[in-house]
Amino acid sequence: MxxxxxxxxxxxxxxxLDDGRVQMSFTLPVPHSEEAKEAARQLALKMGLDDPAVVHxxxxxxxxxxxxxxxxxxxxxxxxTITVDQPEFEVLDKAAIDALIADSLGRKLVVVGACIxxxxxxxxxxxxxxxxxxxxxxxxxxxxxxxxxNLGAQVDSADLVRRVIAERADVLLVSQVVTQKDxxxxxxRRLRQELDRAGxxxxxxxxxxxxxxxxxxxxELGYDAGFGPGSYAEDVASFAMQxxxxxxxxxxxxxxxxxx
Amino acid sequence: xxxALDQSRIDAARAAAARIxxxxxxxxMTRTTVAVERATLRLFxxxxxxxxxxxxxxxxxxxxxxxxxxxxxxxxPFAGAMLEHGLDVQALGExxxxxxxxxxxxxxxxxxxxxxxxxxxxxxxxxxxxxxTREDKLESAALQRTxxxxxxxxxxxxxxxxxxxxxxxxxxxxxxAVIRSTGQSLLDYVPYGATTEGFGGTYATQENxxxxxxxxxxxxxxxxxxxxxxxxCSGLCMPxxxxxxxxxxxxxxxxxxxxxxxxxxxxxxxxxxxxFFSRMVNAYAGIIINTGEDNYLTTxxxxxxxxxxxxxxxxxxxxxxxxxxxxxxxxxxHAFEIxxxxxxxxxxxxxxAQLVRQVFPDAPLKYMPPTKYMTGNIFKGHVQDALFNAxxxxxxxxxxxxxxMTEAIHTPFLQDRFLGIENAxxxxxxxxxxxxxxSITPGGRIERRAQEVLAQAQxxxxxxxxxxxxxxxxxxxxxxxxxxSDGGKGLAGVVTRAEGYFNPFPELMLPESLEGGxx
Numbered sequence: 001m002x003x004x005x006x007x008x009x010x011x012x013x014x015x016x017l018d019d020g021r022v023q024m025s026f027t028l029p030v031p032h033s034e035e036a037k038e039a040a041r042q043l044a045l046k047m048g049l050d051d052p053a054v055v056h057x058x059x060x061x062x063x064x065x066x067x068x069x070x071x072x073x074x075x076x077x078x079x080x081t082i083t084v085d086q087p088e089f090e091v092l093d094k095a096a097i098d099a100l101i102a103d104s105l106g107r108k109l110v111v112v113g114a115c116i117x118x119x120x121x122x123x124x125x126x127x128x129x130x131x132x133x134x135x136x137x138x139x140x141x142x143x144x145x146x147x148x149x150n151l152g153a154q155v156d157s158a159d160l161v162r163r164v165i166a167e168r169a170d171v172l173l174v175s176q177v178v179t180q181k182d183x184x185x186x187x188x189r190r191l192r193q194e195l196d197r198a199g200x201x202x203x204x205x206x207x208x209x210x211x212x213x214x215x216x217x218x219x220e221l222g223y224d225a226g227f228g229p230g231s232y233a234e235d236v237a238s239f240a241m242q243x244x245x246x247x248x249x250x251x252x253x254x255x256x257x258x259x260x
Numbered sequence: 261x262x263x264a265l266d267q268s269r270i271d272a273a274r275a276a277a278a279r280i281x282x283x284x285x286x287x288x289m290t291r292t293t294v295a296v297e298r299a300t301l302r303l304f305x306x307x308x309x310x311x312x313x314x315x316x317x318x319x320x321x322x323x324x325x326x327x328x329x330x331x332x333x334x335x336x337p338f339a340g341a342m343l344e345h346g347l348d349v350q351a352l353g354e355x356x357x358x359x360x361x362x363x364x365x366x367x368x369x370x371x372x373x374x375x376x377x378x379x380x381x382x383x384x385x386x387x388x389x390x391x392x393t394r395e396d397k398l399e400s401a402a403l404q405r406t407x408x409x410x411x412x413x414x415x416x417x418x419x420x421x422x423x424x425x426x427x428x429x430x431x432x433x434x435x436x437a438v439i440r441s442t443g444q445s446l447l448d449y450v451p452y453g454a455t456t457e458g459f460g461g462t463y464a465t466q467e468n469x470x471x472x473x474x475x476x477x478x479x480x481x482x483x484x485x486x487x488x489x490x491x492x493c494s495g496l497c498m499p500x501x502x503x504x505x506x507x508x509x510x511x512x513x514x515x516x517x518x519x520x521x522x523x524x525x526x527x528x529x530x531x532x533x534x535x536f537f538s539r540m541v542n543a544y545a546g547i548i549i550n551t552g553e554d555n556y557l558t559t560x561x562x563x564x565x566x567x568x569x570x571x572x573x574x575x576x577x578x579x580x581x582x583x584x585x586x587x588x589x590x591x592x593x594h595a596f597e598i599x600x601x602x603x604x605x606x607x608x609x610x611x612x613a614q615l616v617r618q619v620f621p622d623a624p625l626k627y628m629p630p631t632k633y634m635t636g637n638i639f640k641g642h643v644q645d646a647l648f649n650a651x652x653x654x655x656x657x658x659x660x661x662x663x664x665m666t667e668a669i670h671t672p673f674l675q676d677r678f679l680g681i682e683n684a685x686x687x688x689x690x691x692x693x694x695x696x697x698x699s700i701t702p703g704g705r706i707e708r709r710a711q712e713v714l715a716q717a718q719x720x721x722x723x724x725x726x727x728x729x730x731x732x733x734x735x736x737x738x739x740x741x742x743x744x745s746d747g748g749k750g751l752a753g754v755v756t757r758a759e760g761y762f763n764p765f766p767e768l769m770l771p772e773s774l775e776g777g778x779x
Contacts, residue, residue: 027675060678061430118443118459120524123558123632130740132561135599135633152525152741154446178442178460180416180671211636211668229636229668 008079020072022049027066032059040067048074085216087225089239094138097237101145104245105170108147111140111240112164113173114155117187121177122153124210128173128233137232146237157191161198169204171240174223176210184210185221192222205243207236261654261695263614263710264702269718270619274574276721280729281517281578288532289776292761294448294753295530296537297321297334299499300763303383303507303541304338304376305349307466309452310357316350317500318449319357327363331758339375340366349379373762380764383507384544390509391546394486397477401486404434407627407652407660409684410490414439414671416458418468422475427674429479429487432681435512435659437490438472439671440464445495445524446749450504460671464491464501469508488512490550493538494520496530496750502538506545512591512659513542517579518572519552521733522741523559527748528730537765539583544769547589550659551576554595554628559739562597562632563605566612567716568738569594570619574721575729577620584770584777587622591659595628596648600640604705606647611709613655614700619714627652629663641665642683649687654695660684 014021024044030036037054044052049071056068092100101109113129115122127134129150131141140148149167151160164172174191176184188208195206208218209227218226225239298317308316320338324330329337341363342352355361366372411433413424418438425436441458444451454471455463462468469491476487493501493513498520505513517535520526542549553569553576560568573592580590594616598605616625630644645663652660662680664672672680700706724732736742770777 025675027673058678060674061427064427064674064678066675066678118441120442120445122523126559130559132740135601154443154524180460183459 009076010079011076012073020050020074020076021070022073023068023070025066025068027060027064029064031062032057032065036065037067040065040069044069044071050074085219087215087227087239089242091235092238092241094143094234094237097234097241098143098145100241100245101143104241104248105145108145109171109237109241109244110147110149110167110169111171111173111237112149112151112160112167112169113140113175114151114160115153115175115177116155116157116160116191118154118183119176119178119187120153121175124175124177125150125152125173128175128209128231128236133233135232137234139233140237143233143237157187157194160191161194161200164195164200164204165198170244171205171207173236174206174208176208176213179210179212184212185217188218188221188223196222203247205240205247207240209236261614261698261700263611263618263700263707265615265618265711265714269714273571273714273718273721274577276718276725277571277574277578278581280575280721280725281582284532284729285536285579285582288529288536291529291533291754291756292330292333292763293499293530293533293750293755294318294321294325294330295497295499295534295750296763297324297330298497299503299537299541300334300765301338301349301353302500302503303765304335304379305383306353308350308353313452314357315449315452316353316357320353320363323356324363325755329363329365330755331761332365333757333761333763335376335380335764336366336369336372336760336762337363339379340364340368340372343368343371343375369760373764376762376764377768380768383765384768387506387541387545390506394509394511394546397480397486401480402484404485405688406624407657407684407688408434408488409681410435410437410626410659410661411677411680412437412439412661412672414461416441416460416462417456418454418462418471419456421462422472424674424677425472425487426475426479428677428681429476429483429485431678432685433487433677434485435488435490436472436476437512437514437661438462438464438468440492445492445520445526448496448750448753450497450500464504466504466508469504469510473508473510490514493542493549494552495524496520496526496534496753498531498534499537499541502541502545502547505547506541510545510547512548512550513538514552515539515542515549516552516593517576518733518738519555521743521748522738523552523555525743525748527751527754528733528743528745530748530750530754533754535579536583539580539585540766540769543580543583543585543589548591548624548659549580549585549589550591550626551593553593554597554626556739557595557597558632559741562595562599563602563608565739566608566713567720569612570616570713570717571720571724572738573616573620574717575724577623582774584774587620588624590620590623591626592616592620592623593626593628596630596651597628597632600630600633600644606651607706608709609647609651610654611706612713613651613657614706615710615713617655617657624658626659626661627657628661629667631667634663634665634667636668638665638669641667642679645680646683646687649684650691652684653688653691654698656695
């Protein structure tokens with residue numbers, strides 16, 4: 001049945017190679033009953049699971065039922081066909097990033113960060129910008145060669161663009177946490193338009209981040225990179241510096257204070 | 261389970277907080293704000309919007325500001341004009357909005373004052389009736405054991421919220437909070453009517469309050485329980501939301517003396533004036549406030565900043581007391597936010613939670629679940645929430661905002677809430693009396709940690725007292741965020757009180773012991 005070793009085709013792994021076992025949980029808006037369980041089983045079949053087993057069904061009030069279902073996934077994936085759009089950079093540590101900035105810019109890298117428009121969540125931008133950082137990864141404020149300007153949350157796009165110009169920012173970090181009804185996409189588009197209107201298309205490196213942000217989405221919206229969960233300041237700073245070098249032809253030893 | 265704490269330290273910290281709050285309060289009482297005056301008009305019964313959907317309370321207050329009369333307060337010019345023109349509240353509001361009537365200082369001030377008092381008494385009677393209704397319902401309902409299970413709905417659509425809230429109540433929720441649409445705190449007006457479009461939450465409007473209240477009463481009656489309703493009395497319209505909540509019988513309000521300044525960059529002067537009025541209304545309406553100290557721990561490090569939580573709680577307690585609020589209504593907030601990777605982190609969470617419990621023995625403490633270190637790993641998240649529930653059970657927390665294992669992913673699914681309730685009920689029941697059975701090792705790690713946090717909080721409060729609260733906030737002493745007295749949003753809405761400023765509500769709502777209360 002399996003020639004996955006040769007062709008690199010994979011299926012979910014339960015306790016035996018290629019058994020295809022997966023778990024899932026979902027709710028149906030029906031009262032808890034034998035019919036409800038059968039409906040959940042048939043739904044799993046339609047989803048491509050063989051031998052689905054409804055291992056748990058719990059009434060959640062009179063109108064809803066929760067199901068936990070196991071089954072064997074019919075589908076498989078050829079790993080050789082997989083490509084993922086991701087930002088290209090080598091992750092450097094804080095000291096190496098500081099050294100690279102000192103060596104390449106001869107001045108501090110100016111990074112402006114904000115969570116824009118209606119979004120009131122600072123947790124993402126703080127994790128990257130604040131000196132303390134997150135999970136033991138120091139934030140950009142603690143980098144000697146970075147001037148980090150954290151504008152916090154609910155920053156209007158037009159205000160942000162004015163600030164980017166006033167601060168002469170090299171890098172703009174934009175966080176979006178709330179994603180209900182794709183509000184993050186709307187907000188990021190609006191900011192991109194404001195940036196373009198202000199003529200900040202070329203020089204400024206613009207990075208989006210947030211729990212639902214992927215590099216692919218960010219690129220699609222006209223951003224240079226997107227960072228999702230589990231990204232730290234060194235990831236963003238490494239990307240930003242390497243992107244800066246790409247754009248500026250690896251020029252080194254520029255005069256202090258001279259703008260690229 | 262009891263920590264040995266130095267009571268003289270607690271007393272000293274509390275005394276410092278009292279002096280800090282009094283200094284700010286004295287300054288705040290020399291001014292009023294557009295929001296306080298709009299709330300006054302709303303309590304008089306003014307409601308509705310103009311053709312451009314601008315609320316009439318805004319129209320009238322803006323008119324008063326334009327006429328240079330706002331320093332006198334809205335009550336006298338408005339009540340005086342009602343007498344002069346023989347109009348009721350709504351008709352006068354509409355006439356002002358349409359430019360048909362220009363408000364002036366009344367010629368007969370004593371008559372206008374009496375009219376304003378009568379309007380205020382009507383509002384107070386309605387609010388007292390709401391309090392009586394709540395008490396009746398609580399009396400006939402099944403006893404709610406603590407910790408209360410507090411759940412959030414946040415669909416953006418009040419009708420969908422009602423479906424979710426009903427389901428949550430049926431699953432066992434004691435308290436339903438309707439999260440506001442993101443950004444509402446920065447609107448300098450309250451939206452009007454039933455709303456179905458919000459982001460990350462649903463607009464707080466009086467009609468939405470009424471709809472949800474009716475739905476929770478209905479499902480509560482079916483279940484033989486009283487389901488408490490919570491909303492957000494914060495942001496630029498803090499006093500107005502308090503008024504609306506009091507009129508529509510909300511039971512809890514998020515309401516913090518400093519949160520707006522620090523986390524929403526709302527002007528400091530504005531916030532201190534607004535929080536006084538809003539808390540006075542909340543206290544009168546028997547509404548439990550929830551303070552926002554949990555937010556310090558998501559911004560700053562939860563271990564290092566633990567003492568800032570206690571310091572802020574003591575300040576919040578003192579501001580609330582100045583608004584006539586009894587300790588039984590002070591839902592002081594804190595949170596379970598220590599990095600799960602920190603060795604013995606659970607011990608420190610226990611120490612912090614028990615410390616707060618002992619410093620505020622009568623307060624219905626609001627305990628917030630892990631958010632900062634929640635990830636897409638929902639399985640680990642469920643364990644984090646279980647440990648949070650264990651601390652809540654062991655330390656006798658009062659209001660437990662239930663953790664959602666999908667916290668880092670989306671606003672809760674119906675099943676996320678169900679699993680959160682199942683988790684909490686299991687832990688609370690299986691550990692029901694554990695806290696009473698355990699004793700904390702004298703001089704051990706947990707006790708030493710609690711003593712350390714208490715000492716740090718005392719030192720912080722003494723430092724704040726020396727420089728004053730505005731200066732301390734200006735230095736970023738809370739959540740590492742610095743705000744200046746003349747910065748932030750809403751300063752334009754702060755007005756110095758003129759000679760003869762009058763607002764009828766403090767003398768009706770404040771207890772006799774407080775300045776501004778009944779003579």
